[in-house]
Every structure is written in structure tokens, then in C-alpha cells.
Amino acid sequence: MGYRARLAVAAGMTAAFVSIGIVVHDGRVLGLAIPYLVYFTWIVLSHPGKAEVEIRRKIHPARVPVGEEIEVVLTAENHGPDITSFGLEEVLPDGVTAADGETSALAPLPTGGRIEVSYTIRPSRGEYEFPPVVVKRWGRFSSAPQVERIEIPSSLLVFPRPEPLEEIVIRPRRTLVYSGTVKANVGGAGIDFFGCRHYVPGDDVRRINWRAYARSGRLVVNEYEQERIADVNVILDARARAHHCSPTADTFEAAVHAAASLATHFLAQGNRVGLLIYGDILDWTYPGFGRTQRERILDSLAAAALGDKAVFEDLRYIPTRLFPSRSQLVVVSPLAGEEDVETLGLLRTRGYQVILVTPDPLDRWREANTGKTDAASLQLAARIIRL
Template identity: 40%
Template sequence: MNSRTAFLLLLIFGFLITGLISLNGAVIALAIPLLVYLGIALWYSPTPPDLVAFRTLPLETVFPDTPVEVNIFLKNNGGDLPEVLIEDNVPEGLTVLDGETSRFLPLPAGEEIQLSYVVKGGRGDYRFTTLQVSYREGAGLFEGKIAVQASHRLMVRPRPRPLRSIPIRPPQTRGFAGPIPSRQGGVGVDFFLVREYQPGDPMRRINWKVTAREEQNLFTNLFEQQRVADVGIILDAREQSYGGSNDHLLFEYAVDAAASIADAFLRDGNRVGMLVYGAGIDTAFPGAGKIQHQRILQVLARAHLGSNYALESLSYLPTRFFPPHSQVVLISPLQPHDTEILITLRAHGYQVLVLSPDLIRFDAGQVAPNSPEELALRIALAERKFALQKLRRAGIQVLDWDVTLPLEQVVRQAIPLRPHLRRGMGMPV
């Protein structure tokens, strides 16, 4: 019952009660037209309609702020509907740029109508669900509302930035040709060692200078084989790592960096897996190729900051998700207690690379010279520098990323093009 029906009933009962109390038939007669009007409206009151809807999106996976046209087709398979109000539930986070998300019109039996509008939004996984359809008869006294299913999904993926190959040296590689030195002799471009000549060695690889020092033996140059590797990327999505905020802007930089790094490793032919560690654990199991690239971008599109008591520490990382002796890349602002866990991970045989967006500088902004805020900033930066140095001493590659600088520049400055291993350290210099 809507407000119009309630008002009509109030008038009818008012006239009837007033006429009975005053014994005035003229007042009672005033209620008769209203009763006839109510009866006609009740006779023509609409029954629940039979509506079918479907939704189309020309682009189901897009990059942020890309306009997407949403088309909705609604067909009436039941009786005539004199007045219908159609309203679409636009997911939160999408902005309507053009068109209409609701329409009020009559809908005869068998007729189909189309509703179109254009939206855009930031990174995320948006789910369109139902249409809200309100219907009523011509007098507007009796109405109903139903939800018509028109589900669809819009995936707004992060945009990978151009990033050249990242040189890494994991302890173990796979048996396919690639850009990573494998610590094994064979076909390659970098010198590996000299050994005695064996039947079948090409003559052009004989080292004549070493052979000249010997009377009977020949010696052959061996080159280091280059192969692909397993790379696991971990995106820290814990609220505590971003100052306790569930919508910190620095997290978007971290997501874009994860997409760019995954894209760079996949282009080199490596097997790459993605793990988002925050309110829960979302994963893309290790794989290679374009399909794996799409899987990783879908995982990153769903990534969001959250808090989970069971996942407050990195000690609960599912390390078995990554093959033993593989390359692990952690993207995180880092918490104080994360240092020891990463050192333990390195001790278990993983080659660890940490890309750490600088949360302190990002939140501090501009501070006045010689102010208490500047002193607090210097102390916080000194603590961060000490923690990163501790990781480096443990053989972990660390990239301290001031997000005002492009990621490509930070990677090139921190990691040389052809790293060589320090003796006994296992880290590139």
C-alpha cells in the first residue's frame, strides 16, 4: 500500500464515520464515488509481471578510466503494464558518464525496451546483479516491485607500465632456454669455465692459451647456459602495512608495480605466480604465456586492502605455493617484524627480491625545516634504512622505491643489467 492508497482509504472512512455520527446521508454519499474509484483500481490492479532481462558489455576487461557502454534489454512476456519504473543497480565505484540508468514508461505485452548508459571506474572487479522494476495500474493506487536478474561482470585491470627485463639469479632454473644464467655449462654467451677437451667439443671453443701451457691435453671453453625460472610475486595487502588504512593510495602504486613486474617476467618466458596476501589469500598458480598474464591481472583487479588476524604476519605465507629454490618478489612497505621472516625465507633457499614503496615519505609530504615533524621524519627514515640494510646483509635484494620516481628508473639504478654473484653471498652486485 502506497501513500496515495492510504490517503484514499482515510477519506472514505472519514466520510463514513462522520455521516454515521451525524446521521447525515449526504456525507455518506460523498464516500460512494471514492469507493467506486477504489474498486475500479482494485479490479485493474496489476499482477506480478513476467519480465526477462539480459545485459551486454562490449568490453568485459578494461583498464582504469576507460569508458564502457552498458546495454540492458528488458522484455515483457506477460500482460500489459500501464506504468513501469526501471532502475539499474550500478555497482559502487563506477561513475555514469552518459545515458540513463532508469526509465519510467508503459510496457505492453511482448514489447522489448533497451536501456543504455556509459560508465567508467578505477581498478576493481564490478558485479552487475539485478534491475529493480516497479509497476502499478493507471490510477497509481496499487503497485509492486520485483528484481529482474541481469547479471554481468566488469573487470577493470591495472595497467602494466613498460619495464625492461629484470636480471635475476635464482638458485634453480628450468630446462628451457631463456635470459637467466643457470650456473651450468653449455650453450650461452657468457664465459663459465675451462675444462679438458672431450670428443665432440667444437674446435672453435678450444682455449689455445691454456692448451699451450700443457704438453698433451687440450682445453675447451664452456659458456653458461641461459634458461627460464620460476618467479613468485607476493603483493602485501595488509592494512597494517599501509598505516591501518583500507583505501591508501600507495596500494595502487604497489598493484601497478606488481602488474608491471609480472609482465616483464612473463615476456622473458618465465613461469610466474601471483599471491595477494591481506584480508585473505588470492592466487594465480604459476604459469606462462598470455593466458597466465590475464589470470594475474584478474587477481590484481580483485586485490584490496584488508585485515585478518590470522594473516597479520608474513610467517603464515604459503611458501609451498612457490617451487623450492625459485625467485620470490615481495612488494610491500614492510612492517618491523617482517625483516626476520624474509631472512628466514632466504635461508630456506629462495632468492628474494623486495620492492618496498616508501610509505613514510609518501605520507609525510612536505615538512617545515627544523620542526618537530622533520625530526620525527628523520628518525623514521633512519629506522627504515637500518631495516633495509639488515635485509641486504642477509643476501636479499632490496629496492627502496620513492613512488615519485618511475619504477623503471628505480630498477635500473638498483640492479645492474648483467649481475654477477658475490662469492659466498649469492646476491648480484
């Protein structure tokens, strides 16, 4: 029962017995009002009163890669009357635990005073919203606290950490007009020899092939293969049926980190990169360039989760209309069966160049069991599982 309800009950019972006692002129009835009057007085004196406490939460930093520590500071500052005892308790989001420090505090809070709770967390990949803060206040004569839950909107984003990759050669059938690192299969200015053609007035004389001229008597110039940027779209398979998820073999997390590394790699080469997460929904990050696009893709991957909707059960439902024709597709998937392999073949027949990146659950299993089992047993187990 709340403060107002208890106060109303005590006042009502006191008034009722006093009124009846006066009407019947009986002191014994008036005496029955005394306990309720005492209870009413205790309620008034024990109530902590109206709070004027400002509560702030600071998360630094609020956007981090996996593995980084995050410092959270929760502060309560009293702008009102003294509070005999004040409790401040942080409720962490699901899946987040404190690595160091305390998440609660209990102390007197005088006028102008402040209480601070500081702790560090190291959460896994994901998007987190902090629940309301639990505040408890005790009055001078109260035995039970007044509990409030105060909403302080705070969010935290933990994205996969991209890893540096060695050079990945892509040869899409279509490139963009800007200079880059992708072989365009078109003659012009470049580094690698592409072919020869007849001299045209205005050509650079340094490109004339004098040996060919000596043999044919005609001026011939060398052409080099142009290097341009390309459209690259990374497709992350987020279907639950395609992934083996267990404490020792989580292929989905490996796939998410691979997608982050691949997208970062192709963006660093100057390409236009997009991301499609194929799972519960079609989470599409429109293609773009540079650092801003990298942040968009990493933010999308931070919130990526497995899905099991029947409409997206097969890879053949990938909406190819989102991708420019004859562009480069990079599919990150363990593949769920032969029908997925057929889908990749169909994408190639439509003019796309396809790179398949497959996370290996055995590699994850071996990493988790290294040191627990001898190498020969690990190799034998891997062979049996592959069979």
C-alpha cells in the same frame, strides 16, 4: 499492501455489507457496500496486468584494465499488452558512478516496443556484481506504480594495468631445464663466458681455445653460461597494518600495480610465475606459463583487498612450502617493522633469492600535491616525514 491483499479486502467488505443488508432488509446497510464496490472496481481497472517484458543487460567489455571506459546497455522489450507508462532504472554497484549517459528511463511501452538505457562507467580496480534492475509499471487508471526488482546476473572485472619495466636481473640458485634469460651458473651453450674444460670427443671444434692449447699442449674448449627459465613467485603483502592508506598516499594500490607489472615482466621472459596474496586469506595462484597465467594473476589482483586477521599479522607465517626450493621470490611490501626484515633474511638462509619492492607513500603524496606546494616545501616535508 499488495494488489491481491487490497483486492481481497475490497471484495470481502463489499460481500459482507451486501450479505448483512439482505439479511436485515435494510437499504442503508446495502449502501455502505457501494464505496467498497467502487474501490474494488478501481483496483481491477488500475492494475497494469501481467507483464511480458524481457530485460537484457550488455556490458562491453566485461573485463578491462584500470582507466578504460565500459559501455553498459540495458534493454526492455515488451512481448505482452500495452503498458501505459514503464520505468526502467539501473542500480549501480557500490563505488561505481556513471561517467556519461543516463541510468534510467520512463516512457510508454506498447506491444513490440522497446526502451533502451545506455551509459558509460570508468570504475576503479575491483570485482563487481550488478544489483537487480528496478522496473516500475503504471496501469491506465493507477496513480502508484507496481515496482519489481529483476535479477540479471552480470559481473565486471577491472584489473590493474601492467606497466613496462626495464630489465630485472635475477639469479636464483635453481633454474628449470628450458632455455630462457636467467643465468643458470652452469656451463654449456650461451653468450657470456663461463670457463674452460678439457676437450671431449664430440665437442664443437669452434669452441676450442687455441691460445690455451698453444700454452699447454692440450685441447681445451670454452664454456658459456647457460641461460634458462626459472621459478618466480610474487608475494603481495595485503596486511592492513603494513600499508598507509589515505586519499593522498594509498600504498596498497601502488603495491597491487607493482605486482601486476612484475608478474607480467617475468612471464614475458618465459619464466614460470606464481602469485601469493598475503592478507585476510592466502590467495594462491599456482605457478604457470604464458598468457593464460598472466590472465589468472591479473584476475586475482583485481579482487585483492586489505586484511587484518591476527593469524597473518606477521610475514613469518608465509607458507614457504608453496614455493620450489632455491627459487626466486619477489616480495612487494612496505614492511611493517624490523620483524619483517628478519623474515626476509630467514627466507634467504633457506636458499631463496629475494627481491624486495617497496611502495613509497611519499612519492604518492608528492604526486597528489604537485602544483599545490612549491618544490622546496615538498622536499622539506618529505625529510621530516622520513625522520
